[in-house]
Amino acid sequence: MAQAVRHDAMRARNLSLVLREVRTHGSLTRASLAEVTGLTKTTVSKLVADLLDAGLVVETGAVRGGERGRPGVEVRVSGDRVAALGLELNVDYLAVRVVDLARRVRLRLTQTVDNRLSEPLDVIGDLRRLALSALAQAEGTGLRVVGAGLAVPGPVDAESGEIHNAPNLGWRNVPVGAALDLGVPIRVENEANLAALGELWFGVGRADFLYVSGEIGIGAGLVVNGALFRGARGFAGELGHVVVTPEGPQCRCGARGCLEQYAGQDAFFDAVGDRSPYAPGIDAIVARLEQGDAATLAACDKAGWALGVALSSAINLVDPHTIVLGGIYAPLFPWIGGVVAETMGARLAQLRAQAPPVEVSQLGSEAAALGAAGQVLETVVADPAALSERLTDRRDPAPR
Amino acid sequence: MAQAVRHDAMRARNLSLVLREVRTHGSLTRASLAEVTGLTKTTVSKLVADLLDAGLVVETGAVRGGERGRPGVEVRVSGDRVAALGLELNVDYLAVRVVDLARRVRLRLTQTVDNRLSEPLDVIGDLRRLALSALAQAEGTGLRVVGAGLAVPGPVDAESGEIHNAPNLGWRNVPVGAALDLGVPIRVENEANLAALGELWFGVGRADFLYVSGEIGIGAGLVVNGALFRGARGFAGELGHVVVTPEGPQCRCGARGCLEQYAGQDAFFDAVGDRSPYAPGIDAIVARLEQGDAATLAACDKAGWALGVALSSAINLVDPHTIVLGGIYAPLFPWIGGVVAETMGARLAQLRAQAPPVEVSQLGSEAAALGAAGQVLETVVADPAALSERLTDRRDPAPR
DNA sequence: ATATTTAGTCCACAACGTAGACTAATTCGG
DNA sequence: CCGAATTAGTCTACGTTGTGGACTAAATAT
Incomplete structure (x- = not known):
């Protein structure tokens, strides 16, 4: 349903717009951002300052060379602050990927195992162990994992994160999302859908x-x-x-x-x-x-x-x-x-x-896990302001 | 593509939100609008004043009765100012409908004729005559027809308004949109698509x-x-x-x-x-x-x-x-x-x-023509501000 | 070295929504 | 029948956000 737009929503959208343009262009100066977004230089500068504060973009030393005039300072999406977890639970393997906001894959854990032979809760336990290990490693390198996505082979109730009926696993009505309990928000989705998104963003x-x-x-x-x-x-x-x-x-x-x-x-x-x-x-x-x-x-x-x-x-x-x-x-x-x-x-x-x-x-069998992680990163790009709040709550309160 | 949000865009969206809520609820007081939209009473009052000015809503004398407190003045969508033209060109008939913003059908003209026997331009000429007659009648009753939609039996290039290939008519590459030349913006679309929209809005x-x-x-x-x-x-x-x-x-x-x-x-x-x-x-x-x-x-x-x-x-x-x-x-x-x-x-x-x-x-055979008109009305509800400008700027046939 | 050009910042301002006081119009209770 | 309570709507001061143009900064061209 459509929502009322207040000043904060306006800002959130423009912040998202700037971050998205930075990502699609790889790196951009504030001046060119003003051009592609249609915002003024002033506004872009303020928005970029906020994104820098939140650690979502960084200034590259690089400048636009060769032409006349003062060179611009380019910014690009930072891969050193925010990351997401992509999980796949399939019939014959488990996969975990950590992907940073710049869409670089930082960690790959894969385990080949025939999951039809085990109880659902045991399989989920295995995946949980893998995921927690990946989480620990990622946070050890200073990454903040803002959420997880999970791909499963069958239709899913997106609201509850429950597997309705996964005939190939022989599972019915298994609340995977809740059972994983990773301490970060988790979204469960059909494997084919997430593989498609993986192909969109990584392939x-x-x-x-x-x-x-x-x-x-x-x-x-x-x-x-x-x-x-x-x-x-x-x-x-x-x-x-x-x-x-x-x-x-x-x-x-x-x-x-x-x-x-x-x-x-x-x-x-x-x-x-x-x-x-x-x-x-x-x-x-x-x-x-x-x-x-x-x-x-x-x-x-x-x-x-x-x-x-x-x-x-x-x-x-x-x-x-x-x-x-x-x-x-x-x-x-x-x-x-x-x-x-x-x-x-x-x-x-x-x-x-x-x-x-x-x-x-x-992408081979990696597609779904990457798509799952990418979907989480997408929510960050769609509303950087929400994350920025979360980040500032955790750490030193940034100037507003 | 996402667009930057400036103050005017914020206002346009909230205006649209208010108008849409009025439509879905039939009629609403300013106070209940404030409740459903999440905007403040002040803002709603200003937005409603603009919509009243533009003639898109009217105050009904009616008030909410029975309860304590000052009764609210309800507003509803006005059907007396803005209307749209819905056209259908099919194999065995031509249909024209005038529908006002309150989704009441104000005029029906239908002509049964086997269009496979005629040249495309002749058929378009017939439809044009019907449409112009409907336009004149509508404007005679004080309605401002803000646009037209045309349903055709075959795939259409939505940008150019050109019929690609309508096998049942035997037409190929006919620029119907341009040829109709009604003096109002016209959107051409596949008949089944518009019938679906007709069913959505009128059925x-x-x-x-x-x-x-x-x-x-x-x-x-x-x-x-x-x-x-x-x-x-x-x-x-x-x-x-x-x-x-x-x-x-x-x-x-x-x-x-x-x-x-x-x-x-x-x-x-x-x-x-x-x-x-x-x-x-x-x-x-x-x-x-x-x-x-x-x-x-x-x-x-x-x-x-x-x-x-x-x-x-x-x-x-x-x-x-x-x-x-x-x-x-x-x-x-x-x-x-x-x-x-x-x-x-x-x-x-x-x-x-x-x-x-x-x-x-x-809806029977009326579905597509109604959907075509409804689609035009939808653009008005989606951006009442654009229309309001057109209404005030009388002379300028502003695009988009 | 100076002129020109482009990047980025600063500041006064405008547009819009907000908060809450205020006025208006009704019902309820005695 | 009158005052208290309640709800609708308006008014005013204010906060947030983007704008426009002047200003400063840093490069290239001549």
Whole structure:
């Protein structure tokens, strides 16, 4: 709902605007900030002073060289004060990342473990240990971790931080957010959504794309104009259950002929006659593809065709600018990308000038954890004033 | 792109906030406005004074009765000063509506005509005559028409107001917006999108729903949190080309087995053996259904099943709260709504608590024209200050 | 060395919302 | 029927924030 704008809200917005422009341009002088924001030099100077106080930006010694006139002092986002924790709890691994406000990854902890074999609370305990260790290390280097994001493989109630139903883990109604209890605010979100945001902020993503996360389930994260599209109940992006053939094979969701039955990890591994679907599995598959194994190539064709069909529906409905393939589709991309693009092209080329390009994710399994951390950093950029208060409360009271 | 907030922007936003609250509550006193907006009584009084000056709200004599204390003077949105023009150019009719800021329809002009038989410029000329006549009548009653919206059956380039490709009219690259030349700003938009907005503002629509427009083509308009979802290029909502059966009948879009081949108006009329697809056609179909004609009932089942399949994909992808069926599906609803809901239920019930409810549009063929007018009124509510300037600066046709 | 140019700061000021005193108009209670 | 209580709305002094232009600072061009 729209909110009244008072002086403090005006200031908060302009502060956010300045910080955002600094980030998108890498570094900027106050004078050029005044130009790009439309604010006056005076105002920009005051805002930058506040951001410097809060430690969110720093002056680089560097100046703009070569031209006439007094050189400007550039400021850039500081990576030494504020950071966020990105967590991922997935079927076969746990991942923790610490990312600073300048979007540099400061710490990586990953643990490979089959979480389907353990009780939810034990898995959460493992993740908690990893996260607390990362927190301690980060704060040891002077970083203030302002929040955490957690990616889980399944739909999430964003308000309560509760996992509704994660079929691949076999979890139902697990309050992960509360159980983690890290001492910092935590936001829980679907893995595909966060991987999409990871791709947006740390990978190839432009402002508009559909990220496809091929895991045991197939999820999609839609980014529109730089923001995640969640749908009315937060369940958008269930690409795995888009119809490929309405009377096709039975899916565990109760329907028939869903994409997951053609291009999901299990279906794919079944098709190539391999029943070890985890990390070693995908490498073996790639090896076979590199050797030109006919059955495996055929499985790729089939999965790629189905993915192309489902994506055609998705493109007709939500019109993404680009398709980014992640998860297992990233290593398989050389063998699957072509079929996907061809299938889409055949179905879409006439109605649109051209089908959206199909690209491959650069981040691998790190995408979701990075997106989770990035989402927290985004809240800082969106309202630096809120953080500044928190910072000043903790430390010496800065002049207001 | 985020914009800097100056004093004038702050004021503009608060003005908009007050006007919006007045509209959503019907009528409000200054004191209750202060409560709901969070602004002080002083500020609200000043803002309301400006809105009264601009003629956007009026004081009702009515007061809040019964309770103790001085009674408050209620204000409500004024329908006597500002209005908008809603236009629709469709395959078999032209429609013009004048709607005032209080969302009352002040004038309806409709002309039934097969526009596929005429040159684009002639059709536009017809619409222009209707529109100018409506403009004159509206201004004769003291209304100031601040803009027009135009609904067309096909994807539109929103910037230029150009129809890209309207296959059902046989039009390509027609600059309708410019050609209409009404002397007021005009916004051109896809018919399904505007019908969705019409349903949102004038019909049954809640804040989140997917509107299905069954015409010769099948379009969809997705409303999320009260706003239209357009996709990256503005082509979202092409429900008619969502896959039902990947190797099904050839579609004119170049693909196979699109929804349009099963549930589009032409396909449907073919299935019942009727080749007169226009207004008389649908009434005849309904008559047959009322008589229990088996072939027609079977055609409804088939179309409803296909629609349910395609909507299942749509729901998995975009997670709308509700489905609203419009266009020809509205009169057919008693015979088609059940099949659609059952098909969806069978495919979705397990993954979600329940499939979205399926409702029927109340507006009939008026939806798009009303949405077009409503969209213009929305810009007034979003920035009353801009209009106020225009009103005072009489002579300047200020853009934006 | 001096003129020119650009960066950044300073200061008086304007725009807007706030706080709370004040006035206005009603109901309640005796 | 009249005064107390209560609520609506206005008025005035004030605080916060951005503005505009003068001013100072630091570089390059001639």
